[in-house]
Amino acid sequence: MKLDRRSMLRGALASGAAAVAAAVPTPAQARVARVADAEDVGLLYDSTECIGCKACVVACRDANNENTNTAESSSGLWDDPGDLSGWTRNIIKVADIEGGKTAFLKAQCMHCTDPACVSACMLGALHKDKFGIVAYDKDTCVGCRYCQVACPFNVPKFQWSSATPQIVSAVASYILRLARTHKSITSNSNSLQICCASSPPVA
Numbered sequence: 001m002k003l004d005r006r007s008m009l010r011g012a013l014a015s016g017a018a019a020v021a022a023a024v025p026t027p028a029q030a031r032v033a034r035v036a037d038a039e040d041v042g043l044l045y046d047s048t049e050c051i052g053c054k055a056c057v058v059a060c061r062d063a064n065n066e067n068t069n070t071a072e073s074s075s076g077l078w079d080d081p082g083d084l085s086g087w088t089r090n091i092i093k094v095a096d097i098e099g100g101k102t103a104f105l106k107a108q109c110m111h112c113t114d115p116a117c118v119s120a121c122m123l124g125a126l127h128k129d130k131f132g133i134v135a136y137d138k139d140t141c142v143g144c145r146y147c148q149v150a151c152p153f154n155v156p157k158f159q160w161s162s163a164t165p166q167i168v169s170a171v172a173s174y175i176l177r178l179a180r181t182h183k184s185i186t187s188n189s190n191s192l193q194i195c196c197a198s199s200p201p202v203a
Contacts, residue, residue: 039130040131057091084155086168090106107155122144123141148167
């Protein structure tokens, strides 16, 4: 049975009262770590092939029906945000390396095998689906933002400026396309997740 917010609060109050009444301490125990399933899918990003065009960033925004984000750009003119945010799920960062060279790094949800964000989510709004993808249910989320604190990659973001905020983490088009085609991914753009299909080289 799916747990809703009201049932969670009612259960929390009942549990709290029972805990106070019992007041019997028990030692904390870690659960067994999750192991990747044979059906789990993923995305491989090759930074040596990336040219930093950010076509994947634009394609991801289009696929998720998100507006351009000039407010978070360095110039204020271009859709060029400097980091992940409540309005940017996928980004290419530029890093300076030795010898005056630069390198590119793709930042987005890692869809971890045993994600900390999922373990911290009290109602299961963030959860692993049958393909190993970290999925998000906005109707279950209570906005506690524990996932933001738990994620070691600083990926989940809260939409502070929205009247109906959500946690932005997993890439929707990536989840849907990869789950539907995980057994037959080809070079055909119709069989690839949006960000991969938009990448000019083979990054």
